[in-house]
Every structure is written in structure tokens, then in C-alpha cells.
Amino acid sequence: MHSFMVMLLTCSVVMSLIALLYMAAGPLLGKRYSEKVRYYVWLIILVGLIIPFRPQWGNALIRVDVPSEATQPAVQLNSGHLGDILSSIHFPLTTEVAPINSAVQGFSPTWWQVAFVVWLVGLIAFVSFHLINHHFFIKRVKRWSKSITDKASNDLLRNLKAEMGISRHISLLLCEGIGSPMMLGFAKPKILLHTADLAQDELRFILKHELVHYKRGDLFFKGLVLLAMAIHWFNPVIYVIARAINAQCELSCDAEIVQTADDDTRQQYSEAIIGVVRYRSKFKTVLSNTFYGGRKGMKKRITSIMTTNKKKVTIGGVASAFALASMLTVGSLTAFATEFSQPEPYSPEVSIARHRVHSEEFDFSSLFELVQVNLNDAIKERFINAEGIGGLRVIAGRADIIDFDELIVQERLGEMMVFDGTEFSPRTLRAGNLGSYEFMREIGASPIIGDDGEILMWLPQSFFEMTYEEFNEFAELLTTLIVFPTQVPVDINILREHWLTAQQQTI
């Protein structure tokens, strides 16, 4: 969940920057690329805003659940010094990695937990607000709509549909009080006219406009915009983006209608649009709170309608526009992906528990202290900088050295630690082959390797009931598997059997 929040914010910022850049480049791009291409490039950016979250959902939710079951055992073990260690370990943890030790200290939320909750509440509020609004809007529209029965209008609609190859039934309604003609309905599309008082030409252009919207699936596009807004509701840039997309949607719709038209037709079309603007503005001035301010946008729109010629864009040109946009988007997606796709943290049911049972054989107190020192560093390095999970990790006071992949960790931990007279740099270790790697994960074993080749093996709780000899034998086999994965063939099945026996004994 932590990395989810980081990713959400990163994605929001990066994609906003890309979008702002794209908007800034608008005038330049307008010379080469058609309105349509520029409209669909937005789709790629939208996907970039929406998609990176999906695969993360599972993770995010699972990670929330983990700590609750990983809490009890370690706390009650060693009485004296462990308590001190716990408290010293907790200090950095409570501020930065709280849910992990929730059982020990009660729940103290961290910034990202608060942020997650705020974000989720905002998302839900945003979605509900829009659904409720939409619901009321539809209700009012239904109350005021009448179907248009006059033959001329219906014939016109039928002909236009045939011309554009649309076979779906689209109802035509009159709805006073909407100010502008509109189309709505995913399941049952309806075109609503704002007034019955339209010249045939005007009606034709208006219907065509809405049919182009329909044919291109602009409603779904708008649905995606809404989704992106819901996810990024906290980001002010998203509202600017939504406006820009909306404007581009109209521009490209206009362009599609007039692309082959002569100047007179273009003028007629412009006048039809201006007619709607006039009607709507007049209609709205009667209502309270009218804000003027659509002039600039309309000027641009009219200029575009009147002057834009079909761009002589080569396929290569279009392709390069899309390629650039995709590269930017996908590039940042991959960046997110590599940054955030650490291996799943495996079961927290690991490690130090082993020491509880065999504390007569091993003197772990010194190790604990060393671990504590290193943990504090590690926590600062790994968790406060918040790059994810791996390396040293503490769960309810139990220290785990985990992660077989991230060799970076060894540099981070730096200091050497002495255990049983042997010096170790508490580095983690790359699994020799997939088989052993998988197996390590399966049983939750964590090896630390010393510089002189000695290996310290941390094993999960399921090994409690093993005798010291059994444990040693097992650990030896396991370390062989790790260090010489290819040279010395070790049968993983034998190890697995050991492991299973140990587990059965635990039960």
C-alpha cells in the first residue's frame, strides 16, 4: 500500500507533466496534425493516467492484511533485553512503518495510510457525487422530454444515420431546459434537442454533430475522462486536462463534419453552432450566476471550422505522433513498473522465532543488538526513503533479513556484524537457481552469507520442533543449494520432505 501511494503520486505528477507538455505543444502540433490525431493522443495519455493502478490493486489490498496475523509470537519471547530492543526498534517504526507493529503499540497511522484513506474517501465521494448528479440530471431530463414526432425531423435523422452507416436505434427527443442539444445514454442513445424552433439546416448540422460523437464513441471517451478524474481527483491539473480534452473533442468533431465541405457549408455550420451558443447564453442569463467566458474557446473553434483543411499528413506522420505519445506514456509506465515491481514480500512468518527455541545453543543477544543497530540504519535507508520492501524488515519486533534479489541491500546495510566469532556483512544473496529460489520462498528461509563463505540461515517458525542436529543438517543442505546450485546436486524433494516433517511436528 505504501508503494501504491507513492506510485499514485508519481503517476499523477508524471502524467500531468506529460499532459501539460502536450497542451503547451498544441499550437505547434496543430500545424502538422489533424484535430482527430490530437484528440486520440489524449486517449493514450488517459490510459497512462488510469492503467498503472490496476495490477496494483491486488497488492495494495493484500499488504494491508498482512500485519494483523503476523503480530503475536515474537513479542512474548525473551524477557529482558528483547524488550529494550523492541522499544528501540520501534522508535523509527512507529513514525514510518506503523502497521507492522500495530499489535505492540496500537494503531498509529503514517502519512501514507492517512493519504490512502483520504484518497479513497475522495474517490468514493467524487464517484458518488457524479453518479448522483447524473441520476438527477437524467430524471429531470426524462420529466421534461417529449418525443419528436414530426416526420421531417425523423426522416432527417434516419437519412443521416444511413449516410454515416449507423444502424443502432437512436431516439430523438425534445427537452426544453437543457440549453444545448446533447446526446446521452450508453445503452439507449438519445439525442435531445433544446428547442423545437430549429431551421432544417440547423437541425441537420446539430444531428450530424451528435451522430459523429456517437459514432466515435465519445461518450465512452468521456467515461474514461471521468474515471481518470476520479482517480486523480486531488490533482488540480486533471481538471485542466479534462477541459482540454473536452475542447479537443468538440474541435475534432467539428473538423470531421466540415473536412470535405466548402466554405459556404462551413459558414452555415459555424452559424448553427453559434445559434446554439446564443440560445444557451440567453437561456442561462435568465438563470442566476451566469459566467461569461467562452469567447476565446469559441473563436478558436470557429476559426478551426472555417479554415482547417484536411491535413496532408502522411501515415508516417500520424504514426510518429502516436509513437511519441505512446513512448512518453509507456515509458513512464515502465518506469513505474520497474520502480514498483519488487518481488512480493513473502510470508512474515519467518526468521528469529527460530532463535527462541534454540537460545541455549546460540547466544543471540549480541546479534540482536547488532541487528538493532543495523536495523535502525536500514530502516532509515530503506523505509524512510520508501523504496519498497526488501532487505531488512521488522515485523512486530521480529527482524527478518529477506529478499534474495536485491543486492543493493548489502550496500545499504554496510556495516559488518559479528556472530559466533564470524564476521558477516549482512548482505542478502541471489538465489543460485530458480528451483532453490522458489523453494526458499516456499519455506520462508532467509540466508545471510558471510564474506568468508559462512552461511547463517534464518528459518521460519515451522522449524521450532526440529532438533539442533536436524536443523543443522537441513541448513547445510539448504546452504549447499544456495552456494553451489549447479555443482552439487541437491534434491529439493528431500529438503521439502524435511520441511514437511518439521511442519507436521509443529502441529
Place this chain on the structure above:
Amino acid sequence: MEMMKKLPDAEFDIMQLVWANEPPITTSEIMKKLGNEREWKIQTVVSLMLRLSERGFLRSEKHGKERTYFPTITKEDYLKFETGSFLGRFHNNSFLNLVTTVYSDKSLSDDDIEGLLKLTNELKERKREGR
């Protein structure tokens, strides 16, 4: 008028019929227009008309046996009232509401609109000259 409230659906349906008709209108005319669409009894319609009169939407006169009704609030006024309460909220942001429109941005003044019409002409002329 200041206290105008949103009409419930049933009363709204009656008002639609009243507005669609050249005033005055009688209860039996309403009944006829309603047809079988709603299975309302005459009593229902009468009480709805009564309530509309109380609300100040209708004014009635008695001519012998028959009572005739006149609308006291025009459809336009009521439309303004009802849409005013939701369009202000909805319309500027209609792009959020899963509809496509011809125009959904802010209002323009008459001058601006004249300017736009001029602009279309200018652009057309300029293009013609350019040729």
C-alpha cells in the same frame, strides 16, 4: 412566486396538459387528455387540481356547474425555476456528466456572438481573397 417549489411528478403531468392547452381548461378536458395513460380517477385529478390551485399554479372560475382553470404561472417561468436549480450546477460541467453536447462552455454576451458571426464572414472572405 418566491416560494415556488418543485412540483411532484403527478402535479407536473397535470400542469403539462394545462400548459399545452389554450386556457381555460376543465377537469373533464384533463381527464380526456390523460386518456388511459394514467389510470387516475376523476377524484384524483380534482384533488391534484386543487393542490395546484393552493400552490398558486392555477386559478379557477366557476361558470354555472363547471369550474374552469387558468394557469397563473407560465411554463417558461416554471421551466426557468426548475432548470435554474439544476442547470447552474450541471450545465457548465456537462462534460462530466456523460453526455455529449454541441456547446457546453460558459455563456457569451450578445456582443461576443455578433463578433463570432463577423469572424466567420471575415474568415470566409479572407480565404476567398487568398485564392
